[in-house]
Amino acid sequence: MTALITVWRDGTAISCGRSCYSAKHKACRCPICGGLNHGKGPEVAAAITRRHLDEWVEAAGEGAEVELDPSVQQDPLFLIGDHPMPDATDEHPLFGLWDEADDWRLSRRSFALLGDLMKRDDLPPLNWTVTKWSVVGEPDTVLSHAAKRHAVQAWADALNLRVREHQCQGYARLSAGGKRAAVNGEVGLSFFVDLYDDEAAR
Numbered sequence: 201m202t203a204l205i206t207v208w209r210d211g212t213a214i215s216c217g218r219s220c221y222s223a224k225h226k227a228c229r230c231p232i233c234g235g236l237n238h239g240k241g242p243e244v245a246a247a248i249t250r251r252h253l254d255e256w257v258e259a260a261g262e263g264a265e266v267e268l269d270p271s272v273q274q275d276p277l278f279l280i281g282d283h284p285m286p287d288a289t290d291e292h293p294l295f296g297l298w299d300e301a302d303d304w305r306l307s308r309r310s311f312a313l314l315g316d317l318m319k320r321d322d323l324p325p326l327n328w329t330v331t332k333w334s335v336v337g338e339p340d341t342v343l344s345h346a347a348k349r350h351a352v353q354a355w356a357d358a359l360n361l362r363v364r365e366h367q368c369q370g371y372a373r374l375s376a377g378g379k380r381a382a383v384n385g386e387v388g389l390s391f392f393v394d395l396y397d398d399e400a401a402r
């Protein structure tokens with residue numbers, strides 16, 4: 201791997217890669233990262249590129265094609281080239297001009313957050329639901345109440361979220377939630393489990 205990101209436009213390519221992230225000299229104004237990846241090494245530069253991807257692609261302008269190294273893609277849904285930005289012509293009932301590119305951008309943000317969460321294999325495994333707006337984790341239904349409780353609490357503690365408990369008709373709901381900063385906004389992140397009274401204390 202040499203280039204982390206290559207942008208093709210009007211038959212010419214510019215890229216940010218090894219000459220940028222392995223640079224030893226001081227001054228560098230990379231045409232893509234503007235110096236953010238300069239001397240950072242491949243892993244950190246890949247993470248920086250992932251974080252700034254949307255704005256760099258936008259800066260490349262209309263009609264530009266983007267090629268990403270797998271270390272930047274992280275997730276198959278990151279294959280931007282497969283989903284060219286359509287024209288913003290559809291009026292969204294809530295957000296005005298809204299198009300599929302916006303939906304893809306939101307999905308990519310949620311999946312990037314899930315990708316980060318997947319690195320925490322020191323925590324209990326959960327079932328995950330990913331939407332355009334949020335990532336939700338739930339313990340397996342087959343677990344004991346104690347194990348469900350532990351799973352929600354462990355994730356909440358790891359992410360500095362407070363666990364709340366609501367007593368409802370026939371069950372208690374534990375939940376912890378918050379927002380996580382992402383490219384151009386926030387993604388909702390929550391954990392919850394319902395502990396049913398009639399499951400007895402399994």
Ligand SMILES: [Zn+2]
Nearest residue numbers: 216220230233
């Ligand atoms: Zn660069």
